[in-house]
Amino acid sequence: MNTAAVSDEATHDEHHDHGLSDVGYIKIALILGVLTAVEVATYFWDFGILEVPSLLILMVVKFQIVVSYFMHLKFDSKVFTYIFVTGLILAMLVFAAMGTSMVFWQNPSGCDISAFC
């Protein structure tokens, strides 16, 4: 096996390990498009009590697909995943802290944020 052949093989393997083919990415985009269409359908049709849970699930699935495939987290070092997930968890903690503060600091007059009452 000559040097060029080894180099080609290495490049091919590197690319293969680092993501999908163009056709694979187009398929992922089509899936994302369909999921978005389903999301928008909840606006036109009444999904009843399933509306909010289904929207949240669709959002999480779309988020996961983009991060895993387009951002290559599925194929990259786990360190990047830990860094990004740490940011996400902290963001959710911010939401929890703000939501909790709205309950514990509620003004007796009924206005939730004292600064705006």
Added chain:
Amino acid sequence: MWAFLGSDCLLFGALISTYLLLRNRVGPSTSGPTAADLFDIPFTSVSSFVLLMSSLTMVLAVTAIQRAEMETCKLWLLTTAGLGSIFIAGQVYEFTSFYREGLGFTTNISSSAFYTLTGFHGVHVSVGIVMLVTMWVLVSGGQIGPERAETIEIIGLYWHFVDIVWIVIFAVVYLIP
């Protein structure tokens, strides 16, 4: 870049939290509609789809430069920047129509929270467009070649992040009643 994106999650986490907590409030001495009263979901859905597809063109630009197909890479970079520009144009149109219907930045605390959240996202998209055009210039001038494909990939990470933030905003702010 991943550390920056992780920290940017906190920024948008705070902005989205603020909007969710204030979305139905107009404050004690203010009035006017809330943003949710004026949403044009079909229009925003098209904008969301455009931004989503820009993530596809971005990843195609990255794979093109990894294969040393510079002209293809340049085409996808410009396409991505164009789709981002369409999204920004849609946001400008949305903000303008909201303003004409009486929803300014200081109309009430709900509108302030809405414009701050979506405005910050718009600024992120605009910065991304500037970076994409810069990459196009550098690739065209030969300063970035296949050996520096990681540069395009890092810009791509930023662009995909902007996309996933919009995925959350579109669902949580626009679609969930």
